Amino acid sequence: MQTQSSRWLGHGIYLVIMAILISGVYFAGQKIDYTWHWERLWPYIINTESHDIVAVTDGTAVVDASGRLSITPDYGDDPQIIERYDTLVSRNGDLIFQGDTVARIDGWRFGPIAEGLWVTIKISFISLIFAVLLGVMFGLMRVAHGQVWRNLAVTYVEVIRGTPLLVQIFIVYFFIGTVFDLDRFTAGVAALSIFTGAYVAEIVRAGIQSVPVGQMEAARSLGMNYVQAMAYVIMPQAIKRTLPPLAGQFINLIKDSSLVSVISITDLTKAGREVVSGSFAPFEVWFTVAALYLVVTGGLSLVIQRLEKRLSASD
Amino acid sequence: MIDHLTQPDSQILIKANKVNKIFPNGCHALKDVSLDIQRGEVVVIIGPSGSGKSTFLRTLNQLESISSGNILLDQVDLTDTRTDINAVRTEVGMVFQSFNLFPHKTALGNVMLAPMKVLNQSKEEAKQGARDLLYRVGLADRMNNYPSRLSGGQQQRVAIARSLAMKPKALLFDEPTSALDPEMVGEVLDVMKELAREGMTMVVVTHEMGFAREVADRVVFMEEGELVLEETPERFFHSEHPRLQRFLGQVL
Ligand SMILES: Nc1ncnc2c1ncn2[C@@H]1O[C@H](COP(=O)(O)OP(=O)(O)O)[C@@H](O)[C@H]1O
Ligand SMILES: [Mg+2]
Numbered sequence: 024m025q026t027q028s029s030r031w032l033g034h035g036i037y038l039v040i041m042a043i044l045i046s047g048v049y050f051a052g053q054k055i056d057y058t059w060h061w062e063r064l065w066p067y068i069i070n071t072e073s074h075d076i077v078a079v080t081d082g083t084a085v086v087d088a089s090g091r092l093s094i095t096p097d098y099g100d101d102p103q104i105i106e107r108y109d110t111l112v113s114r115n116g117d118l119i120f121q122g123d124t125v126a127r128i129d130g131w132r133f134g135p136i137a138e139g140l141w142v143t144i145k146i147s148f149i150s151l152i153f154a155v156l157l158g159v160m161f162g163l164m165r166v167a168h169g170q171v172w173r174n175l176a177v178t179y180v181e182v183i184r185g186t187p188l189l190v191q192i193f194i195v196y197f198f199i200g201t202v203f204d205l206d207r208f209t210a211g212v213a214a215l216s217i218f219t220g221a222y223v224a225e226i227v228r229a230g231i232q233s234v235p236v237g238q239m240e241a242a243r244s245l246g247m248n249y250v251q252a253m254a255y256v257i258m259p260q261a262i263k264r265t266l267p268p269l270a271g272q273f274i275n276l277i278k279d280s281s282l283v284s285v286i287s288i289t290d291l292t293k294a295g296r297e298v299v300s301g302s303f304a305p306f307e308v309w310f311t312v313a314a315l316y317l318v319v320t321g322g323l324s325l326v327i328q329r330l331e332k333r334l335s336a337s338d
Numbered sequence: 339m340i341d342h343l344t345q346p347d348s349q350i351l352i353k354a355n356k357v358n359k360i361f362p363n364g365c366h367a368l369k370d371v372s373l374d375i376q377r378g379e380v381v382v383i384i385g386p387s388g389s390g391k392s393t394f395l396r397t398l399n400q401l402e403s404i405s406s407g408n409i410l411l412d413q414v415d416l417t418d419t420r421t422d423i424n425a426v427r428t429e430v431g432m433v434f435q436s437f438n439l440f441p442h443k444t445a446l447g448n449v450m451l452a453p454m455k456v457l458n459q460s461k462e463e464a465k466q467g468a469r470d471l472l473y474r475v476g477l478a479d480r481m482n483n484y485p486s487r488l489s490g491g492q493q494q495r496v497a498i499a500r501s502l503a504m505k506p507k508a509l510l511f512d513e514p515t516s517a518l519d520p521e522m523v524g525e526v527l528d529v530m531k532e533l534a535r536e537g538m539t540m541v542v543v544t545h546e547m548g549f550a551r552e553v554a555d556r557v558v559f560m561e562e563g564e565l566v567l568e569e570t571p572e573r574f575f576h577s578e579h580p581r582l583q584r585f586l587g588q589v590l
Contacts, residue, residue, distance in 0.1 A: 240401055241438035241497075245452035245504055246428030255455055259442045337442050337484040 052306070060304050064311055067134040067298045073110070074132065075124040079103050084125060086115040092126060094119055136308075139294025140315050146211055146290060147277045147319070153216035154276065158223025163253065165228040176224065183221035189282055191218055196286045211283035219276045226268045230261035263334045270327040274320045281316075291315060348413070351377045351508055351539050352398060352430075357407035359393055359563075367393040369563040370407070375508070378537045382550040385560035386585055391543040394560065395510045398541065399430040412507065428456060431501030435513040437493040439485040445472060445496045446481040449503045457504070464503075471499040475529050491522030495529055508539040515546060545589060551575060561585065 052059065066072065080103065082096040092111065093102040108126035113119060133141070164176035183191070195214040199205065205213065234257050242252035284293035295312040299305045352375040359368035367390045375381050383391050396402040397409060400416050400423050409416045416426055440448050449468035453459040459467070472481050475495040485493050494514055501509055511530065515523040527549050534540060534553045544550065550557050550571060557574040559567040559582050567579050577583075 235438075237434060237436055237438035238440065241432075241434065241440070242452075243424075244399055244401060244427055244430075244432040245500065246424050246456040247452060248424050251455050255451060256440055260440075263442070337444075338486055 057306065059307065060302075061307050063302050063304045064136075064298075064307050065134075067136045067294075067302060067308075068311075069131050069137060070134045071131045073127040073129045075112075076105055076108060076126045076128060078119045078121055078123045078125050081120050084113040084115060084117040084119050086111070094125065135289070135294045135298055136291070136311065136315070139289055139291040140319075142289060142294075143277070143280055143291040143316075144319060146208065146215065146283060146288070147280045150212050150215035150219060150280065151273055151276055153212065154219035154223050154272075157216060157220030158227050161220065161224035162227025162231065165224060166231050168249075180221045180224055183218055184225075188214070188218050188279055189285065192282055192286060207283075207286050207288050211280075211286060211288050215276060215280055215283065218279065219272060222272050222275075223269065226265050226272060227261065229268075230265035231257055233264050234260045263331075266327055266331050266334070270324060273323055273327070277320050277323065278316065349376050350374045350410075351379075351412060352541075353410040354394075354398070355408050355410070357394070357397060357409060358405045359390070359397060359402065360405045367563050368397070368404070371560075371563075371565045372407075373558065373565060373568065375539060375541060376555075377507075378539055379555045380534045380540045380542065380553050381556050381558060382554040383541065383543045383558045383560060384545065384547075384550065384585075385566075386588075389560045390563040391560050392512050395432075395512050395541060395543055398508075398510055399427050399432055401432070424456075428452075428504045429507045431504060431506035431509045433494070433497050433501055433509065433511045433514050435516050437485070437490070437497045437517070439493050439497055439500070441485050444482050444484055445477060445488065445492075445499075448485070448496055449500045452500070453503050467503055468499070471502050472496070474502075474532075475499045476525070489522060490518045491525045494518065494522075494526045498526075498529055498533075502533075508541065509533070511540065511542040511544070513543050513545070515544065547575075547589070559585070 078094050080094070080096040080098075080100065082094045082102070085093050085095055085102070087093075092105045092108065092113075094105075095102045105126055107128065109129040110127045111125075112127060113123070113125045119125060161176045161179055164172040165180070167173060167176075192211070192214040195217070196205075196207065196210040199213070200207075200210040238256055238260065239252055242256040243249075247255070280290060281292035284290055284296070287293070289297070291312055295308050299308045302308060352373075354371060354373045357368050357371045358366070360366050371390075371394055373381070383394070385391050393402055397404050398411075404417060407417075411426055411429065414421055414426065416423070440451065443451060446465065446468050449471055450461070450464040453464040453467060454461060469478075469481065472478060475498055477492060477495055477499070480488060480492055480496075483492075485496070488496065498509075498514075514530070515526050518526065523546070527546065530540070530542070530549070531553055542549070542554075554571050557569060557571050558565060559574070559579075561581055566581055567574065567577060569577060574582075575586075
């Protein structure tokens with residue numbers, strides 16, 4: 024049994040060690056010949072500069088009495104009407120060429136890093152849902168009575184766990200993606216779901232097998248069929264036991280999603296790579312990208328911890 | 339006392355006929371076991387560990403399939419592939435040595451689950467039935483407790499209520515008091531005695547000789563997969579049968 028004071032002492036020593044580590048990193052950063060420009064990063068996260076509205080064709084600018092701007096094209100087409108702008112760049116009657124800035128809108132937009140983060144969250148979340156569906160399906164097949172089901176499930180799990188995710192992404196994108204005409208995003212989601220699903224299947228199998236056989240017997244002896252017993256008795260208990268390993272697997276999924284950048288999906292990692300070349304601030308960018316991954320994985324951990332708490336009501 | 343020789347056949351609820359069970363590993367656990375159980379009868383099965391008592395009980399609701407012979411429940415052949423085994427199991431309840439309550443459900447939830455899912459009762463109907471049953475087994479004040487918060491004796495009484503909720507024609511008990519602390523054995527046996535008085539057909543595997551003497555209509559002795567002896571309690575406990583004598587000498 025740990026005493027209160029030794030716990031506080033432990034926390035204190037931990038803080039000292041962390042302070043040494045962080046100052047070590049800080050002084051290492053000072054020593055190398057590198058000027059830190061954290062401020063350069065902002066536009067890549069949230070862009071507060073006003074952005075330009077450009078003309079889509081050659082034509083003439085028309086500003087009517089109510090201030091509405093439209094561009095009458097030289098040849099036939101309907102005019103380009105710009106309803107909303109904050110500052111006018113062109114004046115009434117100006118000749119406009121395609122690509123000219125005609126007006127500006129103030130206000131902020133998301134920069135590439137924020138957009139990459141959004142793509143990472145989106146691709147991870149959608150893959151997570153499909154991974155759970157696949158995992159539960161194959162996990163159930165793995166413990167089913169029919170030998171065919173069990174063989175199929177074992178094959179899936181072994182093939183997927185035995186090959187690198189990167190290779191799977193290429194196969195899904197270039198082969199399956201070509202056969203079924205998938206776009207990048209769908210191919211990325213498919214590869215991540217299939218990969219994670221195999222691990223989830225193993226976790227689900229272990230969870231089901233950790234429920235004592237007496238539970239199935241009690242359920243069956245009350246007249247429930249196999250499916251009812253699974254749904255109302257076995258799975259609710261299995262899920263509770265699988266939450267901690269599932270949390271780990273979901274966190275892996277979020278991190279693994281960085282690999283989809285190889286098929287040109289602009290996720291957080293790919294956005295990071297692009298921003299590095301534009302901003303000349305590689306250290307700041309990668310520290311920021313790492314921190315953003317931590318926020319997402321940490322958030323997920325928190326959600327699952329809450330869920331675990333709720334399910335432990337019967338303990 | 340029911341004299342089964344003069345009763346018509348329909349009085350027989352469960353009829354086991356030359357049942358053999360050979361496990362895949364070659365263990366011959368039941369050897370030509372035949373036993374008729376009348377409606378409303380209490381049959382107690384005793385015998386040494388490993389004699390096949392549990393196996394026999396489990397064949398009666400087909401938790402265990404049989405290798406040969408047949409078992410009729412209310413004249414329905416359980417070994418017939420056309421028999422709906424889930425329907426059969428709703429008619430034969432089972433109470434286990436280790437209770438096997440559903441740990442993620444409260445006492446009430448444990449009793450309500452099967453009536454709702456299998457008998458398609460409404461939630462209110464199932465709840466009312468579960469309340470009544472838990473009241474009957476003396477757990478009116480424990481309805482909302484999870485099994486982890488109940489003593490062994492309380493858990494076993496919930497398990498009995500859970501089986502009763504399916505309104506079975508017979509109840510099978512596999513050493514229902516063997517996992518209990520001695521001071522809790524009585525409360526479970528009392529519930530079982532009450533059920534017997536109300537006319538429930540019961541097959542009970544137990545080492546509680548007092549229960550056998552007091553409640554049983556017939557006592558059955560099994561050894562090494564064979565049904566050795568089948569007698570009324572008075573005759574049973576005065577039997578000179580050498581194998582029974584040897585067993586009773588060990589346990590008493
Ligand atoms: N699932 C099984 N597989 C193989 N052998 C079994 C199995 N279950 C029970 N047995 C064997 O069958 C015999 C009877 O067991 P059981 O019915 O549990 O005896 P009892 O309940 O009288 O103690 C024992 O020899 C036991 O080892
Ligand atoms: Mg036994």
